Amino acid sequence: MRSLAPRTDRASLARRVAIHADIAARGASGLDHGPASARRVRVVLVEDLEPLRRLIVSALAYEGIDVRGVGTVAVGSAAVSAGERDVLVTDQQLPDGTGHELVKRARLVRPALKVICVSGSPQDGRAFDRVLEKPFDVSHLAAEIRALAAHD
8 A cells, every 4th residue: 555645754644643633532523432331442552652642542532432542562462362352553653563564463362452653754555454654643543443443
């Protein structure tokens, strides 16, 4: 999958996602997240850029999603193996591997695991259920997470 969006540096991406997170947080108050008794979707987010990870975790939590943010393939793989998450959201380029490697490991343990790739330079997206290009709207990510979890 080839990206037509201009390449940007990580600081610029962090600022753009922060803006989207702020917009999502301000606009989310009127959203219907379903009945209070409904089970919350559990997500592991694997993003190596800590400020960006914190912003996405905060925005998804505000959207009513139970999210654990981690920074490496190893820790993300451990969270998936523990069976504590419904959806995996991963960056493509990570310090100890790639999103493709993480998906390969995760699906050995949990073949039906739903996976979303969020990347500034998405490539081959066949290993993922969804691919979102950075910068993205966090409310769109939340909607994609809920849609994938609903098909479990």
